[in-house]
Amino acid sequence: MAIELRSVTPEDWQQIRELRIRMIEDTPIAYAETAESARAHSEVEWRARGERGQASHSLTIVAIDETGAWIGTMSGFVHTEHGPLLVGVFVAPEVRGRRHGVAGALLSRVEEWARGEGETLTLAVHEDNARAIAFYERCGFIATGETEVYPLPPHGSEIVMRKPL
Numbered sequence: 435m436a437i438e439l440r441s442v443t444p445e446d447w448q449q450i451r452e453l454r455i456r457m458i459e460d461t462p463i464a465y466a467e468t469a470e471s472a473r474a475h476s477e478v479e480w481r482a483r484g485e486r487g488q489a490s491h492s493l494t495i496v497a498i499d500e501t502g503a504w505i506g507t508m509s510g511f512v513h514t515e516h517g518p519l520l521v522g523v524f525v526a527p528e529v530r531g532r533r534h535g536v537a538g539a540l541l542s543r544v545e546e547w548a549r550g551e552g553e554t555l556t557l558a559v560h561e562d563n564a565r566a567i568a569f570y571e572r573c574g575f576i577a578t579g580e581t582e583v584y585p586l587p588p589h590g591s592e593i594v595m596r597k598p599l
Contacts (some may be wrong), residue, residue, distance in 0.1 A: 517552030
């Protein structure tokens with residue numbers, strides 16, 4: 435499958451909104467935001483999210499298939515405590531798995547960016563998101579032993595994982 439990876443822009447605000455709502459509906463424990471609250475955001479908020487694709491010390495990239503459909507995304511920003519932080523990870527169900535290579539391609543691009551920002555890449559993943567945890571472990575992330583409280587129902591903890599770059 436041929437995919438294009440590119441940074442998002444403010445002009446992409448409608449696609450960013452649609453993809454974000456799809457992400458939340460697919461895996462509600464992954465984004466610390468409800469679909470209802472995402473739907474309530476104004477165009478100004480969505481355009482601001484699009485600016486993250488162009489801002490210094492951050493990145494938001496999207497995977498687009500040959501039909502123009504947005505099939506995945508990953509973001510990163512420099513956190514004052516952790517350095518480069520991976521957030522907003524999503525791959526559409528129909529293109530998940532190693533045979534499609536979407537997640538791996540997105541992560542490679544984020545890691546390339548993160549190398550310019552620090553020596554490790556950190557993430558937090560909900561303890562009940564076994565699929566994501568397995569992917570991160572396959573990609574070399576290791577649980578640090580740190581956890582964070584997940585703020586929305588069903589609550590629980592997020593596991594902090596880190597990968598040397």
